[in-house]
Amino acid sequence: MSAEDNSQANGEQIVLSTSAFDCGGRCPLRVHVKDGVITRIEGDDYADEDKQLRACWRGRAYRHWIYHPDRLLYPMKRIGERGTGQFERVTWNEAMDTIVSELNRIKETYGNGAIYYGGGGHMGALHTAGALAKALAMFGGYTAGYGNISSEGAVWAVQTSYGDVMVGHSREDLLNSKLIIMWGWDPVRMVSGTDAINNLIKAKDAGIPIISIGPRYEDSAATLAAEWIPIIPGTDAAMMAAVAYVIVRENLHDQAFLDKYTVGFDKFKEYVIGIEDGVEKTPAWAEAICGVPAQRIADLARRYATTKPACLMDCQGPARAAFGEQYNRCAIALTAMTGNIGKPGGSACGGLMGIPYGHMFRAMGIPGMRNPTEAGGPSIRGTLDLNLRLVRRFHVNRIWDGFLKGTAGGYPADIKMAWFAGGNALNQRGNTNKGVQALKSLEFIVNQDLFLTPTGRYADIVLPVKSFAEKNELTRPWPSGPYLCYSNQAIEPLGECKTDWEIGCLLAEKLGFKDFNDKTEDEWLRTFVAENPEYQRYIEDYDEFKSESTHRLQLDEPYIAFKAQIEDPENNPFNTPSGKIEIFSQRLADLNNPLTPPVPKYIIAEREDRNHPLAKRYPLQLLSPHPRVRVHSTLQNVDWLVEVDPHVMWINPADAEPRGIRDGDEVYVFNDRGKLAIKAWVTRRIIPGVVSIYEGSWYNPDEEGIDRGGCVNVLTDDTYSPGGAAALKTVLVETTKA
Ligand SMILES: Nc1nc2c(c(=O)[nH]1)N[C@H]1C(S)=C(S)[C@@H](COP(=O)(O)OP(=O)(O)OC[C@H]3O[C@@H](n4cnc5c(=O)[nH]c(N)nc54)[C@H](O)[C@@H]3O)O[C@H]1N2
Ligand SMILES: Nc1nc2c(c(=O)[nH]1)N[C@H]1C(S)=C(S)[C@@H](COP(=O)(O)OP(=O)(O)OC[C@H]3O[C@@H](n4cnc5c(=O)[nH]c(N)nc54)[C@H](O)[C@@H]3O)O[C@H]1N2
Numbered sequence: 001m002s003a004e005d006n007s008q009a010n011g012e013q014i015v016l017s018t019s020a021f022d023c024g025g026r027c028p029l030r031v032h033v034k035d036g037v038i039t040r041i042e043g044d045d046y047a048d049e050d051k052q053l054r055a056c057w058r059g060r061a062y063r064h065w066i067y068h069p070d071r072l073l074y075p076m077k078r079i080g081e082r083g084t085g086q087f088e089r090v091t092w093n094e095a096m097d098t099i100v101s102e103l104n105r106i107k108e109t110y111g112n113g114a115i116y117y118g119g120g121g122h123m124g125a126l127h128t129a130g131a132l133a134k135a136l137a138m139f140g141g142y143t144a145g146y147g148n149i150s151s152e153g154a155v156w157a158v159q160t161s162y163g164d165v166m167v168g169h170s171r172e173d174l175l176n177s178k179l180i181i182m183w184g185w186d187p188v189r190m191v192s193g194t195d196a197i198n199n200l201i202k203a204k205d206a207g208i209p210i211i212s213i214g215p216r217y218e219d220s221a222a223t224l225a226a227e228w229i230p231i232i233p234g235t236d237a238a239m240m241a242a243v244a245y246v247i248v249r250e251n252l253h254d255q256a257f258l259d260k261y262t263v264g265f266d267k268f269k270e271y272v273i274g275i276e277d278g279v280e281k282t283p284a285w286a287e288a289i290c291g292v293p294a295q296r297i298a299d300l301a302r303r304y305a306t307t308k309p310a311c312l313m314d315c316q317g318p319a320r321a322a323f324g325e326q327y328n329r330c331a332i333a334l335t336a337m338t339g340n341i342g343k344p345g346g347s348a349c350g351g352l353m354g355i356p357y358g359h360m361f362r363a364m365g366i367p368g369m370r371n372p373t374e375a376g377g378p379s380i381r382g383t384l385d386l387n388l389r390l391v392r393r394f395h396v397n398r399i400w401d402g403f404l405k406g407t408a409g410g411y412p413a414d415i416k417m418a419w420f421a422g423g424n425a426l427n428q429r430g431n432t433n434k435g436v437q438a439l440k441s442l443e444f445i446v447n448q449d450l451f452l453t454p455t456g457r458y459a460d461i462v463l464p465v466k467s468f469a470e471k472n473e474l475t476r477p478w479p480s481g482p483y484l485c486y487s488n489q490a491i492e493p494l495g496e497c498k499t500d501w502e503i504g505c506l507l508a509e510k511l512g513f514k515d516f517n518d519k520t521e522d523e524w525l526r527t528f529v530a531e532n533p534e535y536q537r538y539i540e541d542y543d544e545f546k547s548e549s550t551h552r553l554q555l556d557e558p559y560i561a562f563k564a565q566i567e568d569p570e571n572n573p574f575n576t577p578s579g580k581i582e583i584f585s586q587r588l589a590d591l592n593n594p595l596t597p598p599v600p601k602y603i604i605a606e607r608e609d610r611n612h613p614l615a616k617r618y619p620l621q622l623l624s625p626h627p628r629v630r631v632h633s634t635l636q637n638v639d640w641l642v643e644v645d646p647h648v649m650w651i652n653p654a655d656a657e658p659r660g661i662r663d664g665d666e667v668y669v670f671n672d673r674g675k676l677a678i679k680a681w682v683t684r685r686i687i688p689g690v691v692s693i694y695e696g697s698w699y700n701p702d703e704e705g706i707d708r709g710g711c712v713n714v715l716t717d718d719t720y721s722p723g724g725a726a727a728l729k730t731v732l733v734e735t736t737k738a
């Protein structure tokens with residue numbers, strides 16, 4: 001069963017594996033198994049230091065997740081009101097028969113568009129919900145979400161500017177830089193490539209100056225940075241415009257680079273120096289918006305423009321906000337102005353940081369089929385002609401509103417049934433309380449997960465899913481690598497758990513689709529490795545790969561985004577209409593929408609921030625970064641992890657004192673959308689006027705509707721910005737002592 005027959009003296013085996021969560025890393029793990037039970041999980045501490053891919057504390061705590069007493073072990077059906085969590089055990093047969101009969105009823109009564117299907121949670125090649133999606137497509141189709149709750153702002157920005165999402169460098173290239181600016185990037189907490197921290201520590205040790213820019217004194221600022229520049233949330237684009245202003249006024253930009261590789265710098269310059277709108281984007285102008293002293297902005301601009309090469313790292317988080325895409329587009333403009341694109345030690349920005357080795361699954365998975373429900377519909381967004389903007393879908397952060405309003409509200413379908421194959425949508429999309437109403441309005445809900453999540457509590461049928469330790473799988477590191485992973489099965493499945501793939505195949509069988517699946521797990525995985533060009537390049541022997549589990553690629557040099565386009569532009573145009581980096585985008589100009597302007601801008605328009613009229617009642621801006629001890633809502637309630645980082649709200653003493661809030665006090669945090677209870681952490685690590693609660697803690701409302709679980713999305717909104725970014729970070733709240 002296990003790849004490695006590494007029998008130890010005490011009868012213990014070590015199985016090499018890795019999880020497949022939606023985390024920005026992939027930890028090689030040494031899973032100790034004795035008598036069929038995992039006794040211990042270690043990280044990759046044995047590889048030589050340069051090649052080490054160290055597991056963080058989450059990876060080291062997986063055993064307590066796999067064997068968590070709350071694991072779902074059997075299919076269950078709801079017997080109480082939605083949300084109350086009352087379920088009873090049923091057989092797989094009964095569960096699937098109920099599902100099939102509801103699918104048929106809903107299809108006959110309302111049509112296939114009434115079935116919503118969405119997934120998440122597992123980032124593997126085979127055991128995904130792809131088979132389920134295919135079975136549902138064969139059944140006549142379903143309605144899905146479009147856009148990406150995670151990184152749509154960044155995706156929009158890179159597609160607009162570069163026509164490509166592979167905008168990262170491999171992490172060892174950080175060592176080639178002379179200045180690293182982490183602008184909204186906090187890789188010490190938020191894993192962003194398992195090899196990122198190691199390389200950043202080496203960069204620090206090598207004396208490369210590191211600057212952190214953000215509203216919180218991040219873990220990365222505390223451990224790596226020489227300097228922290230605090231900034232008001234949502235105002236980065238204004239500060240970046242002022243950085244551009246100083247660079248232009250002092251003639252520090254790389255005109256030769258701009259002439260050769262970009263289009264539209266002059267138009268951006270007209271915006272920056274005020275020809276376009278009569279407002280010069282001076283550091284003083286920006287200071288009034290972003291709170292960073294003008295002198296500090298000017299100093300940063302000079303330093304960034306004159307230190308070569310310099311690595312500016314933006315990210316997805318600050319872009320998950322109203323007009324978030326402008327932050328990434330402005331960052332791209334700065335890297336172009338300083339000629340740092342395509343060069344060792346530089347960066348391309350755009351927030352995604354992906355390198356191709358992390359994305360070898362494009363050509364993999366069960367061969368799918370087009371979802372018939374989507375065929376022929378009009379494009380609902382039309383901002384750009386991108387694959388991501390599919391027809392007849394709900395924006396991912398708008399599903400609750402869509403479920404409630406349906407076609408009468410301008411949405412493409414009237415949803416009656418939802419099937420959530422992983423993901424914890426109720427907890428993780430904006431406006432959880434609206435989500436509760438939306439789920440209560442449906443006729444039938446299926447949820448498949450390892451746990452009875454807040455979303456699962458509203459389901460009619462829940463199906464138990466295997467953990468990574470209970471299956472063999474190929475997984476991918478994202479956003480960086482370069483290494484390929486084979487996750488080896490370590491133990492027999494717990495209870496009656498199945499994988500998403502197995503559930504998809506079972507559904508197909510129940511629906512009577514003959515010959516739906518013709519391969520075993522092992523045959524599929526072998527086929528993927530044999531047929532995928534990325535694997536063909538690096539893997540000679542499947543069985544060897546399986547037994548080594550983590551295959552480190554030997555690259556001749558670090559991967560640098562757009563190196564080919566910069567070194568040999570004639571033969572390697574950018575994938576944009578002009579073939580160049582588009583600081584000015586004609587596609588955007590053609591849309592003629594001031595909220596998606598053709599050049600990057602700080603957009604002056606109403607949003608839920610400190611300038612909004614609502615700030616009188618709710619004066620605090622709320623951040624909801626990713627938790628260091630969870631993967632979103634995954635790993636909730638793992639005792640070891642709760643102990644290392646209890647769930648708290650960060651609040652500055654300047655905001656806590658007038659409210660009589662002391663460190664450790666229980667507080668309420670609220671706005672018109674919801675109210676939660678949480679403990680306060682009074683700290684100067686966050687700027688005044690801003691509070692921060694990590695996303696992912698489980699929604700757990702009491703009788704009055706106060707969320708005792710501290711799920712931050714009871715406070716966030718279910719809106720999105722004109723470029724498609726989910727506006728989860730643009731929120732006002734008030735807090736009082738409980
Ligand atoms: N430990 C851990 N690691 C993870 C994940 C996880 O859940 N846990 N999730 C993974 C996933 S799916 C993703 S998408 C990535 C997420 O990576 P990100 O989306 O980048 O992470 P966030 O934590 O949302 O935001 C990054 C930082 O930006 C800061 N920030 C917030 N608003 C602003 C602003 O307006 N301006 C500036 N300059 N800074 C701001 C926050 O303080 C936060 O620390 O992380 C991945 N890695
Ligand atoms: N306020 C706020 N909200 C956010 C964010 C934010 O920054 N702020 N970040 C957003 C981002 S970037 C993201 S990516 C989303 C993440 O949103 P989701 O993907 O909905 O969140 P997860 O907690 O990762 O949900 C994963 C679920 O899948 C389950 N699971 C794990 N493995 C499997 C499997 O193999 N099969 C099945 N069926 N289930 C499995 C886990 O137990 C867990 O319940 O959250 C978004 N929500």
Ligand SMILES: [Mo]
Binds near residue numbers: 149150151
């Ligand atoms: Mo994400």
